[in-house]
Amino acid sequence: MKRTDLFAGLLTIMALSTPASAQVGKGLLDPNVATDKELTALPGMTETIVKALIEKRPFAGAQKLDEFLGAQKLDEDARKAFYAKAFVHVNLNTADSKTMQLIPGVGKRMAHEFDEYRPWKSWKQFDKEIGKYVKEGSEPAPATLDGKRLRYEHQGAERWWLDLDDLKIVGECTTDLGPVAEDWFLVFVAGDPPEFLEAPVSSLREVIPALAGTLGKEPWPGLIGETGYASRVLWPPELEGEELFDYARAPRRKLADWLVPPIARWLSAPVIAYLEPAGSDPKGEKDPDRGHGQAGPHEPA
Secondary structure, three states: HHHHHHHHEEOOOOOOOOOOOEEEOEEEEEEOOHHHHHHHOOOOHHHHHHHHHHOOOOOOHHHHHHHHHHOOOOOOHHHHHHHHHHOOOEEOOOOOOHHHHHOOOOOOHHHHEEEEEEEOOOHHHHHHHOOOOOOOOOOOOOOOOOOOOEEEOOEEEEEEEEEHHHHHEEEEOOOOOOOOOOOEEEEEEOOOOOOOEEEEHHHHHHOOHHHHHHHHHOOOOOOOOOOEEEEEEEEEHHHHHOOOOEEEOOOOOOOHHHHHOEEEEEEEEEHHHHHHHOOOOOOOOOOOOOOOOOOOOOOOO
16 A cells, blocks of 8 residues: 555644544545545444444544444454545544554554654655655556456566466465555465465455456455464465465664564465475475565566
């Protein structure tokens, strides 16, 4: 997720109160002023919950709203789905870490970054600091599917391609780098011996429906609400829902590693067991990996 997709709508940087509006940001409702019809259309909402919400509001902040939704028996996943459509205004200068982490896509690391740069005085300052992590207009190019060849480009160069006939597993994974950098990936395990290739979900949206013809189902990822390292298998059916990777902290080898400890990952035990009949040792990459888009069986020279 990118800052332009999320923070422009959710964060109220100025300490001054914001005008009441049903729209917190682009496509996001403010539960404090939304109509009952608008609220009823949100994920997890029932007429009973909407009635109770209207009676309880206004909510002083994100934590109060979260406490209310929790009391209505909405679990964490249901609340995340709600927050993807509706959220209350957040003051970036005064919100604590717990409040910041309720914002979809914000984890401990990003909450710390926002706190570190306080006081925020303008959107210009916000763009300048966030721009250190990601440049405007740096969205990945769409992947393409030509017949059974899936091809992914990055920064104008072909990063990898694969033949769908060689595909063994499709999965998804996330990192803790969002929302200021790409942190949600679709992963393809292919080749002999099997290796894994990946690309940002945002670059694959156009080809995901077309993959249904080969896989028998549309492998739509579901880890959008994750704020740390997570993974799961989407296909084949016999592995669906299993962890795709195992993760561990890797040795620190350079100064930057002491600031952001590197993460090592490798294919999980269930995935390896599924692939072992092919006679390979597909344990994957155990070196620190934060680049996402490593060399695979069809990486060009």
